[in-house]
Amino acid sequence: MIAVGLAVSLISMALLGHEILLMRLLSIAQWHHFAGMIISLALLGLGAAGTFNTLFQKWLIPRFHRVFCLNAILFGLALPTTVGAARLVPLNPLEILWDPRQWLYLFQTYLILILPFFFGGNCLSLALARFKENIHRVYFFDLLGAGLGALGIVLLLFVLPPWECPPILSMAGFAAAGLVLLNERGRRFRMAGIFTILCGAVFPLIWPQGGAFPNVSPYKGLSAALLSPGARIVAERTSPLGWLAVVESPVIPFRHAPGMSLHCTAEPPAQLGIFVDGDSMSPITRFDGNPTSLAFLDCLTSALPFHLLKNPRVLVLGAGGGMDVLTARLNGARTVDAVELDANVISLVGDTFGEYSGRLYGDEKVRLHAADARSFLSRTDTTFDLIQVSLLDSFTASATGGHALSESYLYTVEALTDAYRRLAPGGCLAVTRWLKVPPRDSLKLFATAVQALERSSVASPQGQMALIRSWSTTTLLVKKGELSGKDLERIRGFCAERAFDIDFRPGLEPGETNRFNVLDEPYLSEGAQALIGERRKEFMERYKFAIEPATDDRPYFLHFFKWRTLPEILSARGRGGLPLMEWGYPVLVMTLIQAVALSLALILVPLFFLERERSAGMNGGRIAVYFSALGFAFLFMEMAFIQKLILFLGHPIYAASVVIAGFLVFAGLGSRCVAVLSRAMTPNGPNGNVVTILVAAAVVVILSVLYVIFIPGLFGRLASAGDPVRIVVSLVLIALLAFPMGMPFPLGLKMLGESQPACIPWAWAINGCTSVLATVLASLLAIHLGFNAVVIFAAALYGVAAMSARGLPHRNPAANVRE
Structure with missing residues (x-):
């Protein structure tokens, strides 16, 4: 054995x-x-x-x-x-x-x-x-x-x-x-x-x-970049976080300056492109120490806050190739804290191409942090005059909905609330996003910021916000304090000199917007005004795309899809309407439909065979319900806790590894102990397995509810604790839940083995198929209802499994269990 x-x-x-x-x-x-x-x-x-x-x-x-x-x-x-x-x-x-x-x-x-x-x-x-x-x-x-x-x-x-x-x-x-x-x-x-x-x-x-x-898909940024004459990959790095490829294009150099003013006379210097998994390009800008070579950086919408602040203490979230760090240095930042999740990116910019980048990360004013941006925000005690977040995904991925199903904890109400708390009085939060028409990201970000300010007890959020737009980017500015008359004058001057449009500011007049980069309709300004007003909820419901604020419980900031918009998009596909399609959500639904059809075939075919050949009196319905409920419930619980622990552990790889390994190992230990527990619970009774299932399911249900209620507070108190403490706490919480979760499945199989052994492979098939369906369905539930709802559904399904366990065929299980 x-x-x-x-x-x-x-x-x-x-x-x-x-x-x-x-x-x-x-x-x-x-x-x-x-x-x-x-x-x-x-x-x-x-x-x-x-x-x-x-x-x-x-x-x-x-x-x-x-x-x-x-x-x-x-x-x-x-x-x-x-x-x-x-x-x-x-x-x-x-x-x-x-x-x-x-x-x-x-x-x-x-x-x-x-x-x-x-x-x-x-x-x-x-x-x-x-x-x-x-x-x-x-x-x-x-x-x-x-x-x-x-x-x-x-x-x-x-x-x-x-x-x-x-x-x-x-x-x-x-x-x-x-x-x-x-x-x-x-x-x-x-x-x-x-x-x-x-x-x-x-x-x-x-x-x-x-x-x-x-x-690599020809529609990804790396494939397009390598089409340039002489373009080649000059360095590569891999890790669980992704594959990094640095591309040099000597004939047609990269000159990445997203949304740069059309009035700008400064030419960006040559750049190298860092591509993450073939997309999401971040440039490494050549810097020879001459500040005039970086003058183009002042022509971007992301430069706005430096015209309101003098010698700020800057926090850059998602430093990447370092463009925002260069912008801060160019504008006389007192200090720059640069946060980048992937240590390989820091190594490429600071070491491998350190001379090319002008030893950007070696400057004494620059402090590097290899950490998750949201986790850094939650744990740091430092206050900053400026917190900068700029274009953390590529335009292609953003436009196609490439990250629509990716959880992003940097653009949630709670994240912006944390950022606001870390601002010094008079400080600014500046977030730059790609411009889409009709607007999606920009309006959702605006709505999220409004809710974050309201949660921070700001009585009039509109007095602290400004939204500007170039031909391809938007920048949202949130100040900790009212925007003064001098601030508003500087915003007007900054935008007028660079032909940027102001889509929102306190006291904005209708004639001030949509002047330079003219849209068919003033979508952004009208949307921003609606989101700041009393009819905000009605506007979000009527809007063609989902722009409700993202939260930590529903962290899908880049999910904009609405079913009622789909016919309109499909009807316009011959006229270039497909770029409006956010592919992530329809693909998820398509996956669910295919998986359901195939799963039903895999489950129903052997059921007919078993009934005909072996199963006089077999309760196939009870068996299917029991093992289906367990398949859904286990995966629901696992996926929900991966997301809940990402913020607590501060790193997506650590969280996924700890949760998956913890759940599986402790559930395995629960499985290993079922024989002892079954005999201990009913030493002289015939239904030890059933009783053990009922007790295990009850423990899972109770713990699930307690976790949903109390874990946010616990994680908040331990947010500043060291990594070992947080990992131990996470494993303890997982162990308490996973141990009983590992019991019902082997007990159910054992009951079948004692009375209907021919059904064991069928039960495995049911559990395997429903586990696949659970991964898809959990994402759909989280998008619409949140991960707390996924946990509650999982607990309910354990209850369903416990109730159906009474109908499983079994003999006296306690007497035959071997140790």
């Missing part, structure tokens, strides 16, 4: 690692939301494996060792081969509405990427069916391996780029097969096991491709 258990752990470890790798690779090749759609459907391979084993278990289970080994080896081989094969498919999801071939390419991609999950799922499903008397142990090894995989893949991505990792993961498949062979009696099997393990050890060395680099 130990050898099989370790083999199960290795398969689970590689499966989770491969899932994360695919997300990274597809995010580089496409965008995050398309990557999520493709992977969600590929993960249905786990459900397909359960269905396959349900239909053919009479033949498979007696040949367990041989079938397990074959699938483990095929799993190991499929990890790198499917990645390489998928890159040969000319899939471009952005063309799916006008090129029917893309649907075929999408289907081909599904079929290719589903294979590793199918082979790995076969191993896990077979192990559960074969060792039904030790299901709690098998499930423990499954979750333990998955938890280690969550940590291991993050560590591996610090060492290797994602496209070189699949052959490394293949070693786990070969090792799993070898362990099972070593467990067989006979010298022949032992020799075969040793040989298989050795093959796995050398596999990464002999794999001919050496890694399949993803084909």
Whole structure:
């Protein structure tokens, strides 16, 4: 059992690692939301494996060792081969509405990427069916391996780029097969096991491709940049945060100055471009020490606050290539605190291209912080005269809705409230966004700022806000205090000299707006006036795009999609209307529809087979409800707590690793202990498993409600604590919840194993399919209702599972549980 258990752990470890790798690779090749759609459907391979084993278990289970080994080896081989094969498919999801071939390419991609999950799922499903008397142990090894995989893949991505990792993961498949062979009696099997393990050890060395680099979408910024004559990648860095590529274009140099005034006579110097996952370009500007070479920076809308403040103490959130830091230095900033999440970006700007950038980050006035921007805001005690946030995503990704489903905690009501608190009296918060027509980002940001000021007990937010616009960018200015007459005069002068439009300021006259960069209608000024007025809610409901303020509970700042606008956009696609489409949300719904259709097929087909061949009196409905509820509930809870801990731990990678690993490992420990708990709760009764399920579900429900109520206050009090303290607190909170969460699934399987063992693979298929659906549905619920609602739904589903457990077929479970 130990050898099989370790083999199960290795398969689970590689499966989770491969899932994360695919997300990274597809995010580089496409965008995050398309990557999520493709992977969600590929993960249905786990459900397909359960269905396959349900239909053919009479033949498979007696040949367990041989079938397990074959699938483990095929799993190991499929990890790198499917990645390489998928890159040969000319899939471009952005063309799916006008090129029917893309649907075929999408289907081909599904079929290719589903294979590793199918082979790995076969191993896990077979192990559960074969060792039904030790299901709690098998499930423990499954979750333990998955938890280690969550940590291991993050560590591996610090060492290797994602496209070189699949052959490394293949070693786990070969090792799993070898362990099972070593467990067989006979010298022949032992020799075969040793040989298989050795093959796995050398596999990464002999794999001919050496890694399949993803084909980056032609619509991404990197692809467009490399079309310039002589353009080339001069440096690369990879980490779990992303793939960084620095591009030099000597013939047609980068001169990135977004929204630069058309009256500006200063030419930007040559630049290098840092691209993150093939997009979101941040420039490294050549600086030779001569301030006049940076005069163009004063021609951007983001320079406005420096005309209101003298020698400010500046905080730059999202420093990137350093353009905002240069702007601060050019305008005589007393100090500059530059916050950048990715340490590789800091290294590229400060070290690799330090001479090119004029030792930008080596200046004694500049203090660097490798940290999450929102986390830094929450924890710092320093006050600043200016907090600057400028264009943290690319125009292409912003325009296509490339980040519509990405959680952003820097543009929420709570984030702007934190920023406002960190301002010194008279200080300014300046946020620059891309201009879209009709406006989306700018109006949503404005509404979010108004609510943040109201939460900060500002009686008249309109007296502290100004919104200006160039031909491609907008800058929102929020002052800690009333904008004075002198401030307003400086804003007017700044905009008039540079032909920028003022869309909002205190006392704005109708004739002052929409003068230079003329829109068909004064959308921004009219929208801003409506958002500051009493009919704000009515305006947001009537507006064609979703511009309600983002919050920490619903952190989807870049989600603007409304269903009622879709027919209008589609009708205008022949007239260039598709750029108005925010792709993220429709793709998510499309994923859910596809996943539901495939899941129903995978679940219903074996149900008919079981009823016809094996299941006189089988309560298929109860079984389906029980395992479906558990599949939804576990993933709902896990995804919600990843988001809640991102802010507390201060780093998305740390949060995801701690939560996923913590949930899986502690749930595995809960699974391992169910036998003891079941006997302890009803030592002489026949329903120990049912009672244990009811108690575990009750604990989960109670803790979930308590966490929703009390965790925000607890995290607020511990926000300034050190990393070790916050990680320990997070793991304790996770352990208390995950331990009982790990009990209902193996107990349900054990009850089936005692009365309807043929249903075990089917239950695995149900749980696997609903887990995939849960990842999609949780995002939809969070967008509309918030993550607190996702937690409450999860708790309710545990209640549903507990109630349906009474109807599961079972015998006297306590008497037969082995330790």
